[in-house]
Amino acid sequence: MGYFVNSINPSGKIAVDDTILIKGTPATAGSKMLENFTPLFSAEAVERLEKAGYEIAGKTNVGEFGLDLLGETSFFGANEEDGVLAGAAASLVKKGEVKAALSVDLNGAPRRAAALAGVDFIKPTYGTVSRYGVIACACSGEQIGVTAPDAETAKEILSVIAGHDSKDGTSLPAEKYDYALTDVKGMKVALIKELYDLASDAVKTGIDKYAASLKALGVTVEDVSLDIVKEAQTAWQILMSAETTNNLSRFDGVKYGHRAAEYKNIDELYVKSRTEGFGFLTKATIIYGSDVLSKSKYDACYDKSMRIRRVVTEKVKAVLASYDAILAPACSQAEYKAYDVLDSFEKVFEESVFTAIPSITGLPAMATKGVQLIADSYKDNVLLSIAKSVEGLEA
Amino acid sequence: MKYELVIGLETHVELSTASKLFCSCGGHSSPKEPNDCVCPACCGMPGMLPVTNKHAIELAVKAGFMLNCKINQYTTFDKKSYYYPDLPASYQTTQWFNPICVDGSVEIGDRTIGIKQIHLEEDAGKLVHDDATNTSLVDYNRTSVPLIEIVSRPDFRSADEVITYLKKLKSSLQFAGISECEEGAMRCDVNISVRPEGSEEFGVRAEIKNMSSLSEIKDAIEFEKVRHVDALERHTEVLVQETRRWDDVKRRTFPMRNKETAADYRYFPDPNLMPIVIDDAWLEEIRASMPATAEEQSLRYTEMGIPEKEAMVLASDRKLSDTFDEVVALGRAPKSVASWILTECMGNMKRLEIDELNIDAAKLARIIELVDTNEITRPAGKKVLSAVFESDVDVDKYCEENGLNVKVDESLILTTVQRIVAENPDAVANYKSGKTKAMQALFGLIMRELKGTGDPVVIRTLLEQELNK
Numbered sequence: 067m068g069y070f071v072n073s074i075n076p077s078g079k080i081a082v083d084d085t086i087l088i089k090g091t092p093a094t095a096g097s098k099m100l101e102n103f104t105p106l107f108s109a110e111a112v113e114r115l116e117k118a119g120y121e122i123a124g125k126t127n128v129g130e131f132g133l134d135l136l137g138e139t140s141f142f143g144a145n146e147e148d149g150v151l152a153g154a155a156a157s158l159v160k161k162g163e164v165k166a167a168l169s170v171d172l173n174g175a176p177r178r179a180a181a182l183a184g185v186d187f188i189k190p191t192y193g194t195v196s197r198y199g200v201i202a203c204a205c206s207g208e209q210i211g212v213t214a215p216d217a218e219t220a221k222e223i224l225s226v227i228a229g230h231d232s233k234d235g236t237s238l239p240a241e242k243y244d245y246a247l248t249d250v251k252g253m254k255v256a257l258i259k260e261l262y263d264l265a266s267d268a269v270k271t272g273i274d275k276y277a278a279s280l281k282a283l284g285v286t287v288e289d290v291s292l293d294i295v296k297e298a299q300t301a302w303q304i305l306m307s308a309e310t311t312n313n314l315s316r317f318d319g320v321k322y323g324h325r326a327a328e329y330k331n332i333d334e335l336y337v338k339s340r341t342e343g344f345g346f347l348t349k350a351t352i353i354y355g356s357d358v359l360s361k362s363k364y365d366a367c368y369d370k371s372m373r374i375r376r377v378v379t380e381k382v383k384a385v386l387a388s389y390d391a392i393l394a395p396a397c398s399q400a401e402y403k404a405y406d407v408l409d410s411f412e413k414v415f416e417e418s419v420f421t422a423i424p425s426i427t428g429l430p431a432m433a434t435k436g437v438q439l440i441a442d443s444y445k446d447n448v449l450l451s452i453a454k455s456v457e458g459l460e461a
Numbered sequence: 462m463k464y465e466l467v468i469g470l471e472t473h474v475e476l477s478t479a480s481k482l483f484c485s486c487g488g489h490s491s492p493k494e495p496n497d498c499v500c501p502a503c504c505g506m507p508g509m510l511p512v513t514n515k516h517a518i519e520l521a522v523k524a525g526f527m528l529n530c531k532i533n534q535y536t537t538f539d540k541k542s543y544y545y546p547d548l549p550a551s552y553q554t555t556q557w558f559n560p561i562c563v564d565g566s567v568e569i570g571d572r573t574i575g576i577k578q579i580h581l582e583e584d585a586g587k588l589v590h591d592d593a594t595n596t597s598l599v600d601y602n603r604t605s606v607p608l609i610e611i612v613s614r615p616d617f618r619s620a621d622e623v624i625t626y627l628k629k630l631k632s633s634l635q636f637a638g639i640s641e642c643e644e645g646a647m648r649c650d651v652n653i654s655v656r657p658e659g660s661e662e663f664g665v666r667a668e669i670k671n672m673s674s675l676s677e678i679k680d681a682i683e684f685e686k687v688r689h690v691d692a693l694e695r696h697t698e699v700l701v702q703e704t705r706r707w708d709d710v711k712r713r714t715f716p717m718r719n720k721e722t723a724a725d726y727r728y729f730p731d732p733n734l735m736p737i738v739i740d741d742a743w744l745e746e747i748r749a750s751m752p753a754t755a756e757e758q759s760l761r762y763t764e765m766g767i768p769e770k771e772a773m774v775l776a777s778d779r780k781l782s783d784t785f786d787e788v789v790a791l792g793r794a795p796k797s798v799a800s801w802i803l804t805e806c807m808g809n810m811k812r813l814e815i816d817e818l819n820i821d822a823a824k825l826a827r828i829i830e831l832v833d834t835n836e837i838t839r840p841a842g843k844k845v846l847s848a849v850f851e852s853d854v855d856v857d858k859y860c861e862e863n864g865l866n867v868k869v870d871e872s873l874i875l876t877t878v879q880r881i882v883a884e885n886p887d888a889v890a891n892y893k894s895g896k897t898k899a900m901q902a903l904f905g906l907i908m909r910e911l912k913g914t915g916d917p918v919v920i921r922t923l924l925e926q927e928l929n930k
Binding site for chain 2: 233
């Protein structure tokens with residue numbers, strides 16, 4: 067499979083991942099279930115880009131509903147570069163085939179992909195970019211972000227797509243955001259020990275190198291302990307799976323999307339269509355999500371996870387009260403070989419420990435130079451400033 | 462042993478909003494053809510996000526005020542999941558954790574019915590079964606139309622109480638402009654059990670789903686009472702908690718398939734809808750916009766001198782009471798207006814098979830004014846009113862064209878009387894010999910001659926004078 071599942075304009079410079087709608091262009095979200103689905107309207111972010119004069123190149127391949135590591139669960143096949151998994155959008159940006167790409171960060175896939183490809187991806191503060199037109203899975207944490215070759219380009223595109231949208235009830239009120247880049251000298255960055263310890267040596271080396279660059283720029287880097295990384299991971303997995311179960315229940319074979327060829331009654335239509343239409347990881351997520359929402363487990367799982375979300379937010383914000391940003395790995399390995407799909411649920415869960423904190427708290431995060439930065443709400447500009455400064459060191 | 466019924470109601474009512482609960486499609490009264498009132502949001506397409514209809518929130522709060530509820534100023538929406546083709550997203554947005562109104566009550570006669578809660582939710586679509594092709598078709602026009610569900614406490618003790626409550630609910634909701642309560646727009650789930658009189662414990666409960674006709678509700682309750690008492694007294698069956706449906710052809714309830722009732726709805730808060738905070742200012746604004754309730758209205762009418770029974774009829778129907786208020790505001794006497802509306806207008810409505818009163822208040826006021834000031838006779842007034850109902854005629858013009866005005870020159874009346882007396886010597890002779898009926902015949906002749914325009918009292922007086930000369 068190529069990078070694009072649907073090409074729109076060969077001279078276009080922006081790629082859009084296939085969970086984001088463009089009017090009249092099929093949107094599959096990497097799933098057989100939506101192989102034949104063509105949306106009637108475009109996402110707000112896409113409209114804003116087009117209105118500002120950017121042309122869309124096409125729709126990039128994504129893992130089924132964006133749930134996986136790096137796009138390997140797409141119905142259209144994984145993207146591999148010499149046997150190594152790579153995100154389609156990140157690869158296009160790295161090769162310079164597009165200026166930037168819009169990607170939905172639901173469980174860290176585009177953040178991870180950018181970190182592995184050595185390009186930038188910013189997941190902005192939750193609520194600053196409209197989710198209108200995103201094939202939804204986990205509404206409480208998913209967010210459109212920008213994959214770009216450098217911080218300056220990420221800032222340019224983010225400035226266009228961010229701002230209040232009345233069509234999204236969770237959209238924050240500010241009409242525009244000023245991502246003013248600032249001098250990083252004198253800033254303080256917290257390196258999260260618990261996450262650092264979970265990474266491979268190759269990743270640790272990358273983090274050490276990044277920390278050294280920061281110090282060269284006059285930034286203080288300190289080891290900080292954050293004792294809720296596992297709780298954040300589990301809670302996000304529960305919330306994300308529950309919301310995904312609910313959102314994907316609309317794909318039932320009745321109205322659009324895949325429908326089984328033969329069925330005897332409505333129940334069989336549901337069961338056969340969904341069994342044929344969804345891949346393994348999606349099914350596993352749906353089953354897990356149904357379980358945590360069931361009457362007998364709601365309090366112990368879903369409700370508890372919402373309370374953990376509050377505690378995690380408080381603890382991370384406490385760190386960010388003393389530090390301008392957090393530094394952490396974006397994933398455990400420096401590269402991922404294709405893996406057996408039957409391992410996927412466990413693999414994705416293991417890796418989500420690195421990406422869960424921004425997902426569950428809605429805080430802005432950025433993958434840059436193979437590492438991950440996290441800042442306080444509305445401090446997206448701090449992430450861009452740090453990323454740009456480090457990028458400038460090597461220029 | 463004597464048994465008593467214990468009944469609780471869940472009543473679903475469609476709100477009179479211009480648009481649906483979470484999108485801008487037209488509300489309950491808009492659609493004409495199937496699926497002509499749908500958008501990507503209300504037919505469950507991916508990518509759409511819900512945006513809450515503020516008017517629906519206000520109407521639900523109004524319902525809460527009307528039913529003496531506590532308004533939850535922090536209220537949230539939750540998702541209820543189940544698969545059915547009439548539910549396009551396979552979840553219904555409802556209020557499970559923080560309903561908008563709680564702990565209210567309604568007085569019916571000398572009894573008080575507790576209201577547990579009122580919550581907002583979206584309606585489902587409609588399935589149409591086509592026997593010819595053995596397929597089912599879905600119509601999403603009704604999908605996402607806002608509903609309130611009014612949940613009573615198990616406080617009813619008879620079918621009659623249930624019916625009284627529903628009638629009262631309907632007139633109150635119509636009155637406050639909360640719901641039109643059209644045919645089928647008010648649906649009930651009836652929870653019913655039976656227990657020995659005096660017992661505090663509840664019996665085994667059956668829930669009869671989705672009832673809308675009052676007479677069917679009454680029949681279903683009576684049927685269930687017999688079924689439950691038979692089971693307890695004569696062990697005809699073992700009662701189980703279950704969901705049942707009323708079969709209007711077979712005149713009995715049947716259990717629904719277990720599968721439809723054993724669902725786990727997996728409720729959770731909708732992350733796309735922020736909690737709604739109704740601040741004090743907004744709450745007061747809604748309170749200020751409340752119209753008088755039917756009861757307050759009825760009381761107001763009796764204070765105007767309208768007999769209680771008539772006042773209640775006027776107050777029970779929004780159109781009747783609005784017309785009454787408008788005509789009275791135009792200066793007509795309340796008693797007179799009540800009689801014209803309840804007798805003459807309703808007579809015309811019955812004759813012409815009209816469901817709601819829809820008359821220009823100014824025209825009705827003019828007719829009453831003409832009659833009350835003896836400009837025209839009451840029969841003439843009725844004649845104009847019929848013409849207004851039939852073809853919306855202009856009152857004054859119609860009276861003139863049809864010679865209904867009473868104020869005819871008295872000398873014309875006198876000459877007519879004298880002429881008729883002169884032309885009918887036989888009748889005069891009959892009268893003089895004691896046959897008083899002859900006078901009535903002469904009176905009729907004069908009226909015909911004057912085409913009903915003369916004041917009957919004047920005519921009668923002049924005729925008597927002439928005959929007794």
